[in-house]
Amino acid sequence: MEQTNNTPPQSPILKVENLSRHFVSGRGKKKTAVKAVDEISFQIEEGETFALVGESGCGKTTAARTIIRLYEPSGGTVRFDGADISGKLNKADRQRVTDGMQMIFQDPMSSLNPRMTVKDIVGEGLKVTRPDIGKEELLLRVNHALEAVGLTQEHASRYPHEFSGGQRQRIGIARAIITKPRLIIADEPVSALDVSIQAQVLNLLNNLKKEMGLTILFIAHNLSVVKYFSDRIAVMYQGKIVETGEVDQIYNNPNHPYTKSLLSAAPIPDPVSERKRQRIFYEG
Amino acid sequence: MGNNTVNTIMKDNMTTNNVVNTTTNTVTNTQRNSILSVKDLHVSFSTYGGTVNAVRGVSFDLKHGETLAIVGESGSGKSVSSKAVMGLLSKNASIPSGEIHYDGSNLLKLTDKEFSKIRGSKISMIFQDPMLSLNPVMKVGKQITEMLFLSGKIKKKDAIAKAAQLMKAVGIEDAEKRFHQYPFQFSGGMRQRIVIACALAGEPEILICDEPTTALDVSVQAQILDLISDIQKKRNLSVIFITHDLGVVAGIADRIAVMYAGKIVEIGTCDEIFYDPRHPYTIKLLAAMPDMDMDGSEELISIPGAPPDMLYPPKGDAFAARNDQALKIDFEKEPPMFPISETHFAATWLLHPYAPKVELPPSLQKRINKAKTESKKG
Helix, strand or coil, rough: CCCCCCCCCCCCCCCEEEEEEEEEECHHHHHHEEEEEEEEEEEEECCCEEECCCCCCCCCHHHHHHHCCCCCCCCCEEEEECCCCCCCCHHHHHHHHHEEEEEEECCCCCCCCCCCEEEEHHHHHHHHCCCCCHHHHHHHHHHHHHHHCCCCCHHHHHCCHHHCHHHHHHHHHHHCCCCCCCCCEEEECCCCCHHHHHHHHHHHHHHHHHHHHCCCEEEECHHHHHHHHHCCEEECCCEEEEEEEHEEEEEEEEECCHHHHHHCCHHHHHHHHHCCCCCCCCCC | CHHHHHHHHHHCHHHHHHHHHHHHHHHHCCCCCEEEEEEEEEEEECCEEEEEEEEEEEEEEEEEECCEEEEEECCCCCCHHHHHHHHCCCCCCCCCCCCEECCCCCCHHHHHHHHHHCCCCCCCEEECCCCHHHCCCCCHHHHHHHHHHHCCCCHHHHHHHHHHHHHHCCCCCCCHCCCCHHHHHHHHHHHHHHHHHHHHHHHCEEEEEECCCCCHHHHHHHHHHHHHHHHHHHHHHHHEEEEHHHHHHHHCCCCCEECCEEEEEEEEHHHHHHCCCCCCCHHHHHCCCCCCCCCCCCCCCCCCCCCCCCCCCCCCCHHHHHHCCCCCHHHHHCCCEEEECCEEECCCCHCCCCCCCCCCCHHHHHHHHHHHHHHHCC
16 A cells, blocks of 8 residues: 655654454444444645545545544544654643644535534634733734635624525634645535535635645545546545545546446546446445 | 527527427327327425425427336426426425326326326336335335235235235246345345336336435446336336436437426437537536546536526526527527437527537547447447
8 A cells, every 4th residue: 555656755743554443333242333434544745635435334534534633542642743643742742733734524514513603713823832822912813814715894793693604614624724734624615515616615625735735634435536646546445445546546547347347436527428338336 | 608699590480480380299299109298397395495396398299118217307297207207296386287107098187086097007206215115124025025915906815925926027036035125135226126126016108216226336236127127028118217327327228318407408319329429518517427538638528507496497598607609599488399310309599500610529420430330330
């Protein structure tokens, strides 16, 4: 799984080694463990967009949540910028991680607190990481973040229910970029949005990536969106990464039978190739 | 776009109005007879905020044995129109005008009792989330036989045999054993198969699929789409397929209707919609989807803004506010349906003879050219 040939000289921004996350239920004889993420390894270089694809239940979201420590890892290490962040963290390290890594969630309806104003939602991350920040500077930074995602200052004092799905996802993005992170984990950021809005959000992410030099871990199941958006792809199946590679390599020349079947199932907006297409089935 | 042109287009309304009247006739005049025809359907909901005009004059025909896809984003009225056909609208809905003709009668004039003879046995529906449309505390076999008992006199033994047969037909292996299981013991795709089996139990003529694959994975989605088109061919069903994803319908639809803000803005055969889109909304919708040939260096064509609030439907063309090619008249007067071919119609002033010529976005043009050369080859 290790990518050696294309590695640029600098060290990777995120290096995941044998990361596992098991969910244990029951006790005694009934004890069962679901290996949601099972010893996955990959690394992400600075400025790169790395995509995790796979069907629901394959562990891609669990992997992302374990990396950012919303779940505790069951095993393996995660190195962010050279430092191990999968074990116990001291205050300084924790600060560095929370500042440097942010997440965008799938459902913009449920990921924003309905009782907080946009200003509070977006500013909360900064307040936590910089308790000494002044009120005025906080507001200034919030406004900057809102402008960067195409919202205005007037939106700052409103509540999430006053916004449409696309706008809420923009608020989620503003919340992620306010700490000036180096790595953003985008967990299916467009799959809950309408097609016409999807393109807006994708373009926004693309521009932010260029302007801020962001590195993105992109999680999605829509293969054409992944193809458009990412540089490298890892295909996950039942908690394991079955194939990693450059976008073109995966799409033009898939090696693993599961990747082939996934690609053959992706709907194409083109009747002629849809009619001709052969589906490949994979029973794991 | 100067004022002059607007005026000439306005003057020219006389002729275009004639066009409108002929459209409904020409749609029906193609080879196959229509089994269901919806004429100028209006549906509105009374809410605390006021009246929401969800569907504002929808007309279409469903022909024998065809798959008609209705595509549109959330809030465009696609589900509401199909629920009106099924008589499943919520209590605060009203249908101020319109007709739905099926089998010689207007469905909107039927009593509840008369309608329940049609619902499920003549017209069936599959919903988006199979977990919500199945009863979680009832064995799946019973849910299918329940449909059979409703649709006619049948012995219990025969019903069970038939249900098992239906389960096999929708691709459930081990049907005798699965018959006695509960919905939670099935995966999402399998559940949707059960829902399809229920829908087929009454041997309907029309099957309405309301986003049947949206809650499913890509690979399961492909299987369910195959199943639906397979069943459609075997049983000669007429299918209305509702979705927000144009990619999904490319393989299965015979005709596509694109809806926006409660209206059909473009309708045509599958190839016409994908390779010769005329309405700016259809064009943008197609261009907004990244395809396998694009990479991150190209900016996606996005549609600015959001769909209009149907509490206050906009004047003129509802899409005008989000359309960079909008003409002045778009904000003033609603465009009629302009015919492009015998089967292809679009409601946009851009098709008026005086309107400026529209060029497709380069990325979309490239995709269409590629598809054309490929179809010549193969």
